[in-house]
Amino acid sequence: MISAEVLTIGDEILFGQITDTNTQWISAELTKIGVRTVRKTSVGDSREAILEAFNEAAKRVKIVIVTGGLGPTKDDITKKTFCDFFDTTLEINESALALITSFFVERGRSMTDLNRQQAAVPKNCTYVENRWGTAPGMWFDVNGVVWVSLPGVPFEMKNLMTKRILPMLQAHFKTPVIYHRMIRTVGIGESFLAERIEKWEDSLPENIKLAYLPHFGQVRLRLTATGDSLESLKSQTEAEVEKVLPLIGDAVFGFDADELETVVGGLLVARKQTLATAESCTGGYVAHRITSVVGCSDYYKGSVVAYSYELKTSELGVLQATLDQFGAVSEQTVREMAEGARTRLKTDWAVATSGIAGPGGGTADKPVGTIWIACAGPTGTVARKLLLTKYREMNIQLTATYVLDLLRKQIVHA
Amino acid sequence: MISAEVLTIGDEILFGQITDTNTQWISAELTKIGVRTVRKTSVGDSREAILEAFNEAAKRVKIVIVTGGLGPTKDDITKKTFCDFFDTTLEINESALALITSFFVERGRSMTDLNRQQAAVPKNCTYVENRWGTAPGMWFDVNGVVWVSLPGVPFEMKNLMTKRILPMLQAHFKTPVIYHRMIRTVGIGESFLAERIEKWEDSLPENIKLAYLPHFGQVRLRLTATGDSLESLKSQTEAEVEKVLPLIGDAVFGFDADELETVVGGLLVARKQTLATAESCTGGYVAHRITSVVGCSDYYKGSVVAYSYELKTSELGVLQATLDQFGAVSEQTVREMAEGARTRLKTDWAVATSGIAGPGGGTADKPVGTIWIACAGPTGTVARKLLLTKYREMNIQLTATYVLDLLRKQIVHA
Numbered sequence: 001m002i003s004a005e006v007l008t009i010g011d012e013i014l015f016g017q018i019t020d021t022n023t024q025w026i027s028a029e030l031t032k033i034g035v036r037t038v039r040k041t042s043v044g045d046s047r048e049a050i051l052e053a054f055n056e057a058a059k060r061v062k063i064v065i066v067t068g069g070l071g072p073t074k075d076d077i078t079k080k081t082f083c084d085f086f087d088t089t090l091e092i093n094e095s096a097l098a099l100i101t102s103f104f105v106e107r108g109r110s111m112t113d114l115n116r117q118q119a120a121v122p123k124n125c126t127y128v129e130n131r132w133g134t135a136p137g138m139w140f141d142v143n144g145v146v147w148v149s150l151p152g153v154p155f156e157m158k159n160l161m162t163k164r165i166l167p168m169l170q171a172h173f174k175t176p177v178i179y180h181r182m183i184r185t186v187g188i189g190e191s192f193l194a195e196r197i198e199k200w201e202d203s204l205p206e207n208i209k210l211a212y213l214p215h216f217g218q219v220r221l222r223l224t225a226t227g228d229s230l231e232s233l234k235s236q237t238e239a240e241v242e243k244v245l246p247l248i249g250d251a252v253f254g255f256d257a258d259e260l261e262t263v264v265g266g267l268l269v270a271r272k273q274t275l276a277t278a279e280s281c282t283g284g285y286v287a288h289r290i291t292s293v294v295g296c297s298d299y300y301k302g303s304v305v306a307y308s309y310e311l312k313t314s315e316l317g318v319l320q321a322t323l324d325q326f327g328a329v330s331e332q333t334v335r336e337m338a339e340g341a342r343t344r345l346k347t348d349w350a351v352a353t354s355g356i357a358g359p360g361g362g363t364a365d366k367p368v369g370t371i372w373i374a375c376a377g378p379t380g381t382v383a384r385k386l387l388l389t390k391y392r393e394m395n396i397q398l399t400a401t402y403v404l405d406l407l408r409k410q411i412v413h414a
Numbered sequence: 415m416i417s418a419e420v421l422t423i424g425d426e427i428l429f430g431q432i433t434d435t436n437t438q439w440i441s442a443e444l445t446k447i448g449v450r451t452v453r454k455t456s457v458g459d460s461r462e463a464i465l466e467a468f469n470e471a472a473k474r475v476k477i478v479i480v481t482g483g484l485g486p487t488k489d490d491i492t493k494k495t496f497c498d499f500f501d502t503t504l505e506i507n508e509s510a511l512a513l514i515t516s517f518f519v520e521r522g523r524s525m526t527d528l529n530r531q532q533a534a535v536p537k538n539c540t541y542v543e544n545r546w547g548t549a550p551g552m553w554f555d556v557n558g559v560v561w562v563s564l565p566g567v568p569f570e571m572k573n574l575m576t577k578r579i580l581p582m583l584q585a586h587f588k589t590p591v592i593y594h595r596m597i598r599t600v601g602i603g604e605s606f607l608a609e610r611i612e613k614w615e616d617s618l619p620e621n622i623k624l625a626y627l628p629h630f631g632q633v634r635l636r637l638t639a640t641g642d643s644l645e646s647l648k649s650q651t652e653a654e655v656e657k658v659l660p661l662i663g664d665a666v667f668g669f670d671a672d673e674l675e676t677v678v679g680g681l682l683v684a685r686k687q688t689l690a691t692a693e694s695c696t697g698g699y700v701a702h703r704i705t706s707v708v709g710c711s712d713y714y715k716g717s718v719v720a721y722s723y724e725l726k727t728s729e730l731g732v733l734q735a736t737l738d739q740f741g742a743v744s745e746q747t748v749r750e751m752a753e754g755a756r757t758r759l760k761t762d763w764a765v766a767t768s769g770i771a772g773p774g775g776g777t778a779d780k781p782v783g784t785i786w787i788a789c790a791g792p793t794g795t796v797a798r799k800l801l802l803t804k805y806r807e808m809n810i811q812l813t814a815t816y817v818l819d820l821l822r823k824q825i826v827h828a
Contacts, residue, residue, distance in 0.1 A: 008454075013454075014452070014453075015441055015445045015450075015451060016437075016439065016440070016441035016443075016444075016445060017442070017627055018438075018627075019435075019438055020437075020438065021433075023430075023434075023456075024427075024430045024432075024433055024434065027429055027430035028429070028430030028431070031429045036429075037428050037430070038428070038463065039455065039456065039457055039463070039467075040422075040454075041453065041455055042437075042454035044452060049452065056470065213431055213432075277698075279698075279701075282705075283701050283702055283704070283706070284693075284698035284700070284702040284705060284717055284719065285702045287693075287701070287702075288698040288699045288702050288810075291696075291699075291719075292697070292806075292807065292810075294773060294774065294806065295774070297721055297722070300721050300722075301721055301722040301724065301725055302718065302719045302721040302722060302729070303698055303717070303718075303719035304719075304729070305691075305698065305701045305705075305717035305718075305719065306716045307710070307711055307714050307715055307716040307717075308714075308715040308716060310715065310760075311716040311759060314758075315716070315729070315759075344728075345725060345729075346724075359708060360708065360709070392706075393706065396705075396706075
């Protein structure tokens with residue numbers, strides 16, 4: 001496999017002032033085209049540190065992806081250091097200058113000399129057009145190593161990588177053809193899942209690799225097939241997917257970029273049905289997940305976040321007697337919350353959550369992490385008890401995932 | 415300044431399968447004790463790659479913080495590679511073994527030999543007790559370089575760093591005394607803020623550095639004072655803070671770890687007042703921010719997330735005539751939403767949001783990013799219009815920040 005190093009330049013990253021999300025994204029994208037990241041490096045805005053990193057990388061890998069240090073306020077230290085490294089000088093690239101000029105004309109702003117200097121690139125580089133900002137993309141091919149320099153702004157970097165650099169790398173290195181398929185599961189632990197599909201996994205052909213990617217109550221199974229023809233890899237992989245799906249059952253909620261909230265949205269749209277939520281311990285987070293989906297207003301009417309006892313009765317119609325007898329964290333209360341939301345908000349479906357998110361509020365009977373969820377729908381109401389963790393934030397996230405999954409299963413089986 | 419390198423070991427990080435949050439956290443903590451991170455490196459679970467990184471780091475820095483590769487399932491490659499690097503062997507550490515044994519006894523589980531091997535450490539290391547997991551912390555002092563090896567699990571790593579390693583580093587290197595103070599502002603752009611406090615910034619004494627850390631509508635100003643005595647640094651820094659606060663005015667909402675939602679919570683608790691929310695475009699995210707604060711049930715009653723027109727009238731009492739005449743995204747509607755929530759949910763304060771989060775739904779009159787926010791309270795109702803971005807997620811986050819800030823100012827000025 002072709003080897004790569006991802007090199008990030010910037011004091012803010014080195015000192016921990018900003019989160020570097022670029023590096024993970026870049027290495028995941030390289031993996032997808034069959035390039036193996038063998039090193040990630042961050043250095044500060046210092047000529048010596050950058051040159052040292054360049055010299056090391058040149059000995060180690062065939063591809064170096066460099067991000068950062070291209071802003072006009074930063075004295076373009078990356079470009080100048082590339083010039084030192086390759087023993088060349090900067091010159092204005094006319095295509096880059098035309099693009100930057102049109103950028104300013106469109107916005108009715110005047111250009112300074114600093115802006116003009118953004119069009120200068122080392123003489124030995126292939127200029128890569130950046131339509132998403134004013135910093136140039138750059139490609140160097142020197143002594144069998146390809147160097148790519150990109151701005152650190154994630155929006156610009158991602159567009160440049162996806163639309164320009166990745167296809168260029170695939171063409172240049174004649175990387176193997178790769179086909180990816182992600183199976184997304186929820187509510188089944190990694191080790192249980194592994195046990196269930198063990199025989200299938202052992203029988204996978206040599207050219208298909210399986211990775212388990214667990215995250216907050218979900219496990220993604222990623223199949224990566226390598227070969228020469230996309231068509232045959234696709235049919236080969238899909239045949240394996242067909243074999244494994246029955247082994248996992250309804251823990252599979254989707255594929256590739258599917259999220260629980262988008263899958264639930266799709267099911268509701270297809271059925272022309274509507275949804276409401278009634279939240280206590282999740283405090284609006286279920287509603288937030290649902291409303292993060294574009295177009296959710298077609299099926300989602302809204303939520304009552306009933307954090308107080310009072311609102312559970314006044315806004316959701318939970319009986320005072322239920323609260324008195326069983327408490328807010330109980331099957332009875334969460335059922336009445338779901339049914340109350342469904343009736344009051346006039347929807348086909350409603351889900352509810354009530355529990356002890358922590359860190360306080362636990363008892364011997366109901367320790368922190370005890371949470372009830374319910375789903376009310378055309379065929380009745382179901383409730384489930386969850387025993388989660390000691391951690392508030394994790395409990396909120398897991399509860400949202402499990403209640404969306406309960407809803408998904410109820411809709412599918414209705 | 416003492417220089418450090420943060421070295422992460424693990425294929426999952428290298429291939430972009432998991433997000434590495436450790437590195438940023440570690441370098442931020444090192445910065446706070448006056449240690450300068452000059453390099454961050456990630457390598458895979460390969461002996462050769464780790465040894466190469468060790469050899470490079472030994473020439474470069476005085477402190478190397480290594481995380482990962484300590485799990486029992488990973489064949490403890492980090493420990494073995496340390497042995498190769500230092501030309502030594504593993505031996506069972508009795509303190510570590512006792513701690514691991516008690517870990518299993520407490521949980522009523524039996525120990526395997528694999529678990530027992532977690533107590534083995536290189537002979538030349540100082541064992542650092544890890545009370546938060548079964549992997550040992552390790553400290554090596556070889557040829558003037560300190561090597562620290564920690565598990566990659568964030569919870570364990572953070573506890574080991576904070577409670578053990580950082581104090582050990584401060585003692586070992588006699589690092590300078592450092593005092594940090596963070597001033598947190600909201601609703602004022604970085605460049606405007608910089609202009610307002612320019613003269614003060616220029617007059618800062620040599621030993622106090624200022625950093626601007628902007629993030630989603632907020633700018634944090636971090637003052638870092640370096641010297642010999644904590645007492646004098648503290649009084650020197652606080653005197654500077656006293657000078658700058660009047661220049662910024664009520665854009666300052668707190669200090670250090672304060673968040674808008676905790677500050678608002680504190681104000682409400684002090685006044686024994688209560689809060690409700692009515693959300694349209696933020697879809698539950700304001701409620702989520704408020705309920706992420708431990709103890710919020712003392713003042714927060716709940717929210718009506720009225721995503722549909724219908725719920726705005728039925729659950730919040732917005733007049734049909736208001737919606738017909740002005741639309742959902744209007745000053746009139748958002749005022750009625752806030753007032754409706756305050757009346758219906760019987761609270762002292764209520765905030766409301768209504769706008770076009772995007773990407774669809776914009777018009778020439780009301781483009782995507784047009785958002786109204788309101789706050790109703792004992793002294794009346796105020797509303798503000800926001801013109802934000804094209805991006806749905808960013809609009810939701812910014813709106814939540816601005817409406818919490820509006821509430822904060824109304825409470826303070828009431």
